[in-house]
Amino acid sequence: MPGTAEAVRGALGLIGAGDPVLAGIVALSLAVSLSAVALAALIGLPLGAAIAVGRFPGRRALIVLLNALMGLPPVVVGLLIYLLLSRAGPLGEMGLLFTPSAMVIAQTVLVLPIIAALCRQAVEDAWVEYEEQLRSLGAEGLRAALTLVWDIRFSLVTAVLAGLGRALAEVGAVMIVGGNIDGVTRVMTTTIALETSKGDLPLALSLGFILIALVVLLNAAAHLIKEAAQRRYG
Amino acid sequence: MAGFASILPLCLRELTFAAGGRAIIRGVSARFDAGPATIILGANGAGKSVLMRLMHGLLAPSSGEVSWNGQGPARARRGQAMVFQRPVMLRRSALANVLYALELAGIHAPQRERQAMDALEEVGLAAVAQRPARVLSGGEQQRLALARAWALHPEVLFLDEPTANLDPGATREIEAVIRAFDASGTKIIMSTHNLGQARRLGDEVLCIHQGRLVERAPVEAFFAKPASAEAAAFIKGESPWA
Numbered sequence: 001m002p003g004t005a006e007a008v009r010g011a012l013g014l015i016g017a018g019d020p021v022l023a024g025i026v027a028l029s030l031a032v033s034l035s036a037v038a039l040a041a042l043i044g045l046p047l048g049a050a051i052a053v054g055r056f057p058g059r060r061a062l063i064v065l066l067n068a069l070m071g072l073p074p075v076v077v078g079l080l081i082y083l084l085l086s087r088a089g090p091l092g093e094m095g096l097l098f099t100p101s102a103m104v105i106a107q108t109v110l111v112l113p114i115i116a117a118l119c120r121q122a123v124e125d126a127w128v129e130y131e132e133q134l135r136s137l138g139a140e141g142l143r144a145a146l147t148l149v150w151d152i153r154f155s156l157v158t159a160v161l162a163g164l165g166r167a168l169a170e171v172g173a174v175m176i177v178g179g180n181i182d183g184v185t186r187v188m189t190t191t192i193a194l195e196t197s198k199g200d201l202p203l204a205l206s207l208g209f210i211l212i213a214l215v216v217l218l219n220a221a222a223h224l225i226k227e228a229a230q231r232r233y234g
Numbered sequence: 235m236a237g238f239a240s241i242l243p244l245c246l247r248e249l250t251f252a253a254g255g256r257a258i259i260r261g262v263s264a265r266f267d268a269g270p271a272t273i274i275l276g277a278n279g280a281g282k283s284v285l286m287r288l289m290h291g292l293l294a295p296s297s298g299e300v301s302w303n304g305q306g307p308a309r310a311r312r313g314q315a316m317v318f319q320r321p322v323m324l325r326r327s328a329l330a331n332v333l334y335a336l337e338l339a340g341i342h343a344p345q346r347e348r349q350a351m352d353a354l355e356e357v358g359l360a361a362v363a364q365r366p367a368r369v370l371s372g373g374e375q376q377r378l379a380l381a382r383a384w385a386l387h388p389e390v391l392f393l394d395e396p397t398a399n400l401d402p403g404a405t406r407e408i409e410a411v412i413r414a415f416d417a418s419g420t421k422i423i424m425s426t427h428n429l430g431q432a433r434r435l436g437d438e439v440l441c442i443h444q445g446r447l448v449e450r451a452p453v454e455a456f457f458a459k460p461a462s463a464e465a466a467a468f469i470k471g472e473s474p475w476a
């Protein structure tokens with residue numbers, strides 16, 4: 001087992017040199033997670049807003065379900081998408097298993113409940129504050145929902161960034177549906193898992209540093225955006 | 235409002251509202267015609283806000299009915315506006331908040347800007363038209379709420395304790411705007427628990443006590459010699475010199 005100091009030095013060396021393998025892995029990670037979050041936001045934001053302002057049977061149950069799905073274990077999502085995409089599965093003919101597309105699908109499913117649930121909560125809180133005023137002005141239904149969503153847009157950015165953090169950090173789902181194939185479906189988290197077990201600590205550690213930096217950056221961005229918006233718009 | 239059939243008179247018939255197994259408004263009947271500024275007077279918790287929400291159509295009565303010139307509430311929406319105790323502004327400029335209301339009211343786009351700026355001018359906020367509405371002071375936000383209502387040229391304006399959260403200076407400014415509204419021919423229906431404000435702005439008083447209408451009288455008569463024991467007790471309790 002190589003020394004920790006040596007591993008850290010190796011890791012920093014890889015980052016400093018802009019190692020192409022390292023760069024490729026980081027790029028794929030970002031491409032997969034950003035695509036997944038974009039898709040999840042496209043579906044999750046309207047869905048969350050609709051649940052927040054809509055009144056329909058089963059609404060309460062849906063909210064409970066959505067909140068529960070926020071804690072969905074990534075390996076279970078991976079397993080479900082694997083079953084869907086595997087050769088014998090209902091979508092097997094598309095041949096997506098072990099491709100980045102499969103990883104995007106799995107992470108979309110993982111992140112969608114998070115974005116939808118956070119959006120639902122934020123819109124509902126705003127609705128409590130705005131409802132009477134908007135109804136007095138004659139805004140109801142879809143019109144009112146759109147006004148609310150636009151008005152709390154900065155809170156929604158936070159919800160989306162929370163989803164991105166979750167997508168970048170998960171291992172289980174991408175591992176199962178991507179297969180962790182060298183140069184094809186290897187992302188930061190799956191590479192860390194594999195290289196650590198193989199004993200290549202410098203590569204694992206360099207990815208760990210980058211991952212931590214990204215997560216810290218995302219949280220800082222979320223915080224700053226919210227603060228700036230608060231100062232600017234109240 | 236010009237050119238269209240009036241939405242007034244507003245008639246309440248045996249209006250009742252219950253929530254949580256408790257009657258909050260109990261059998262209120264009244265008729266409101268164009269002209270006098272009406273003050274809904276009553277202690278905290280008397281039911282003023284609930285009554286105004288019933289009249290404005292934000293709450294549905296448990297029994298009884300609200301009618302506008304013989305029609306149901308839906309037909310009269312456009313002719314009314316309401317200013318709440320705490321103004322709710324969107325996260326956009328003061329001007330954009332007024333424009334938003336005009337857009338919802340179906341005013342043609344080319345006309346909106348002019349109408350909105352006139353309204354801001356009217357309440358003395360033209361200089362801060364481009365400022366984000368939510369960073370304005372409490373008094374400015376309430377004046378903006380009045381501008382938003384003014385821009386709609388409502389026939390009837392409901393005001394629910396519009397100065398309850400404001401300091402004396404801001405209160406004076408708001409009262410001046412309400413007086414201008416009144417002078418322009420808008421029917422004012424305002425709730426307050428402040429006797430001085432009722433005298434300054436009102437022509438007639440409806441006194442509400444525990445959800446019931448206990449007295450209705452012209453403002454001088456009401457303060458000179460209240461006819462009901464409840465109104466007399468309320469005036470006595472609210473007067474600092476009593």
Ligand SMILES: Nc1ncnc2c1ncn2[C@@H]1O[C@H](COP(=O)(O)OP(=O)(O)O)[C@@H](O)[C@H]1O
Binds near residue numbers: 280281
């Ligand atoms: N939606 C509601 N559900 C249940 N109780 C309510 C509701 N709105 C108001 N109340 C109660 O009705 C009473 C009258 O309230 P309100 O009309 O706000 O009084 P006021 O405006 O005269 O101070 C209060 O006791 C209040 O707690």
Ligand SMILES: [Mg+2]
Binds near residue numbers: 282283284394395
């Ligand atoms: Mg009240």
